[in-house]
Amino acid sequence: MEALKLGYSPCPNDTFIFYALAHGLVPSPRPVEPVLEDVETLNRWALEGRLPLTKLSYAAYGRVRDRYVALRSGGALGRGVGPLVVARRPLRSLEGVRVAIPGQNTTAYLLLSLYATGFHPLEVRYDQILPLVAAGEVEAGLIIHESRFTYPQYGLEKVVDLGAWWEEATGLPLPLGAILARRDLGEGLIRALDEAVRRSLEYAQAHPQKTLPYLKAHAQELSEEVIWAHVRTYVNAFSLEVGEEGERAVRRLFAEAEARGLLPPSAEPLFL
Structure with missing residues (x-):
């Protein structure tokens, strides 16, 4: 079965979430081929629709809503996580x-x-x-x-x-990034991929020390203390399931940006 290319950053929160999926340790409807790049590179690629499955900044998602839909798992939202x-x-x-x-x-x-x-x-x-x-x-x-x-x-x-x-x-959490699937993959496959991402994160949470060599390999300049601080900050309950509050936060961000002319409007559903 042909592998799906999956784009994510080398940052510890992403490598933590995708460790199990990238190493075939959890069930997936299709094998994945990791493509690790700086998030802004992934953002630019999404404007071209290059990758079928990819981490993306929410700001970039606001520009590609006609082509991509956000998974409910694997994203980065929260409090105390802002730039x-x-x-x-x-x-x-x-x-x-x-x-x-x-x-x-x-x-x-x-x-x-x-x-x-x-x-x-x-x-x-x-x-x-x-x-x-x-x-x-x-x-x-x-x-x-x-x-x-x-x-x-x-x-x-x-x-x-x-x-x-x-x-x-x-009064809302801050939406930073999401895992997006190209809409042309079809709803059935996208839902199955969402479940695979959720299981990958659950595996990492159950076996955090198993992920550490992978995290360190892609964050070589960081101490273990900083790596785990990064994971604790950016991986939370919203990463497992964006939830109703997370959805409201994304809609609010897009509405504020659209009102200022910073993002184009779209009628496409934001999540699965």
Whole structure:
């Protein structure tokens, strides 16, 4: 049976979730072929419909709703998980400030665009942002993933926590990323793949130490302490099942972005 290409990032939350599925340790309707890439690369590929199954920023999902549908499992939503803006010194405003961003299709950039105007974005890989800010090549950085835990090591300080800002404004968890399936796979296969992703996560939660070599292989610069902090932060109950509250959070994010002209509207259902 032909394998389905499955795109996800090398970040510990994704490698944790997909460890069992990638290694054939849980039932799946089709074997999967992992494709590990930076999330912004996956976001750009989704605009082309390149991968049948892929991790995606919710901001990018908002642009490909005609082609993809979100699985109910495997995503990243929650509280206390938001992107941060960091700088070498306090900033009263981002007006006119050069901000290194991890990609224009990331949820982080969408949130920053909802929060502030008048800044000057510079798009770079997420793991290059902290060194750029520390070197003074830009005034501020919009950080995601493990950078949330490591920015103090660069002598930087938090300017704003965009997740906390979102939670205070809406009372809802913050949607960051989802696992999407191309709609042309058909509802039956998509539902079976959703179950496979859920089982993969359940396996990892039951056997976390078995996943560690895989996590470390793709996050070689991170200590075990940071790896597990990353997993605890981004893998939670919403990762097993997005739930009604998670759905409301996604709809609210898309509605806010559509009202500002940051995302196109769509009538397609968001989840299975």
